[in-house]
Amino acid sequence: MKANLKITLAVLAGLIAGAAATVAMHAKPQKTPPGYIISEVDVADPAAYQTYAKQVPETLAPFGGHFLVRGGKANAVEGEAPKRIVVIAFDSYEKAQAWEDSAAYGAIKSIRHNAAKSRVIVAEGIAGQ
Numbered sequence: 001m002k003a004n005l006k007i008t009l010a011v012l013a014g015l016i017a018g019a020a021a022t023v024a025m026h027a028k029p030q031k032t033p034p035g036y037i038i039s040e041v042d043v044a045d046p047a048a049y050q051t052y053a054k055q056v057p058e059t060l061a062p063f064g065g066h067f068l069v070r071g072g073k074a075n076a077v078e079g080e081a082p083k084r085i086v087v088i089a090f091d092s093y094e095k096a097q098a099w100e101d102s103a104a105y106g107a108i109k110s111i112r113h114n115a116a117k118s119r120v121i122v123a124e125g126i127a128g129q
Contacts (some may be wrong), residue, residue, distance in 0.1 A: 034125035035096030036089055037065070040082035041118045048115035055108045063099040065090045082119075093124040 043049045060066065069087040090096040099105055100122055112118060 031127045032092045033127040034089055034091060035093035036068075036087060036123045036125055037096055037100065038121045038123055039084075039086040039118055041084040041086060041112075041116050042082065043084060043116045045115040048111060052108055052111035052115060055111075056105075059102065059104040059108065060088065060099060062104070063090060063095045063102070065096070065099055089125075093122065096122050 041049075065088045067086070068089050069085050071084050071086070074081050074085050088096070088099075090099065100120070
């Protein structure tokens with residue numbers, strides 16, 4: 001009887017360990033929510049804006065930012081469409097804000113301010129998406 005009890009306990013322990021491992025393998029790790037810079041831009045001086053636009057990518061690199069939308073077609077289905085839309089993605093809200101506040105980006109912001117009217121938003125995305 002003692003041998004049967006030991007075998008039963010060993011089988012149960014194995015089943016419990018296997019179930020726990022399966023749950024752990026399929027559990028999604030909690031990811032940090034991404035961060036985004038969302039800009040609406042109305043360019044008044046295209047040549048000056050291009051000077052600014054050419055310099056932006058090198059300021060993004062240290063923060064891991066990359067463009068999701070950079071101009072292109074936009075159709076307003078409700079309300080008035082902005083002239084130009086820019087969306088930049090980062091690994092986190094904090095990285096997006098750090099880029100916006102960085103000295104490298106700060107050095108070229110005035111070019112955009114003089115070349116265009118814009119609205120810029122730092123937004124937190126949804127984790128795990």
